Amino acid sequence: MIGLEVSGVSFAYGARQALVDLDFVLVPGRFNALLGPNGAGKSTLIALLTRLYDLQSGDIRIGACSIREKPRQALAQIGVVFQQSTLDLDLSVEQNLRYHAALHGLPRALAEERIALELARQQLAERRREPVRALNGGHRRRVEIARALLHKPQLLLLDEASAGLDPASRQALNAHVRRLCVEDGLTVLWTTHLFDEVQADDPLLILHRGRLVARGTAASLAEAGEDLSASFARLTEVAA
Template sequence: MNALDVSDLSFAYGARQALNQVGFSLAPGRFAALLGPNGAGKSTLIALLTRLYDLQRGEIRVGGHSMREHPRPALKQLGVVFQQSTLDLDLSVEQNLRYHAALHGLSRRQSGQRVDAELARQGLSERRGERVRELNGGHRRRVEIARALLHEPRLLLLDEATVGLDPASRLALNQHLRNLCREQQLSVLWTTHLLDEVLPSDDLLILHQGRLVASGQAAALSLEHGGDLGAAFNRLTTVGATR
């Protein structure tokens, strides 16, 4: 069963079509990068995947559950890290995680076990008592990832997660997420505008003017459309480009 299936997804703001018949799937344990210029429809897609917007046309299934017909079990399969941090800076790392666990209905015992496990996985066990405002940007992102994984989702969605991080922190976070894909069979959908965050082995989705103009392994798409990722991206997202 795929972690994510999107089919025939269309969305309009009045007369303006933001997404037009978008469809793709994400298999277990895969890291997929979502690229697109400003106005391509990435933000609209993220809003639909997280149910900030209601579906107009098409279908989204997370872990086999329909977002339209069974939104609660679908959302339980989804962990989200938004571009803007939503951590409480004056609470400790552990307090932030326990609060989120309570929102998901975890018992105190379950909460304690999963908080311990995620802090260890993120390399943050020794910082559990520190206030979030005392952490650097890279560690705050790791806290957000730990929080998003507490309820054991099949799919982790990260929206421009490295904005504001220094190059070393960007690289470390990128590598850490790929390790989670390999070790936990977690699937990751990563939206970015930075081409150097995409590896040749990644799944790649390119949006342009509301359409999915390319999907497949990054290395294969690069060869098919110009020889390297930058050339392929420019060719596929020039004005008037079609699928």
């Protein structure tokens, strides 16, 4: 199990500050939730964690690797599901997965073995030859998760992975990722703006206007009789 440590990270798009001096550590092997409304800076944070954007200040450590000093070793330990689907719709499920395995330099035999394993775990083994375009939103997300796990990462980042799914698919996806934490010891960072995706004992970070306004668990952040949405409203109001 490895953790993720973010220290002193700020990021600006020109004059617009998107993230301000973020400091946090994820709990290894747990489903860590990052809650924030649209525009809070969640996707910018994911872009920094995945090195799509360069750090402007501060540092990010994935396990023992600083993303500044050893970016390639750090990337090898991360699996990502982006908010916007990145599957090639015209290719089949297995062709998408093979492409990802090749990008990570996995030998073909090992790649085939892992593709079979991950698709079976996602209950998509029978659909491996179908074009991604033929799958529904929930299944596409499952393919993306299978893809993200092919190179055996220790840290799984999901950026609003449930966006656009119906409530049942959202719930199933959320439960599935939680199972991965238990079965594989994966450290998960699940970003969302939906309160019902966070459970009371999940390690929780609340991001608002680029600032981390609270950390703890949903239960520990709540005042008497509050649910998460009330806690969120109170905490973000104080921060504003």
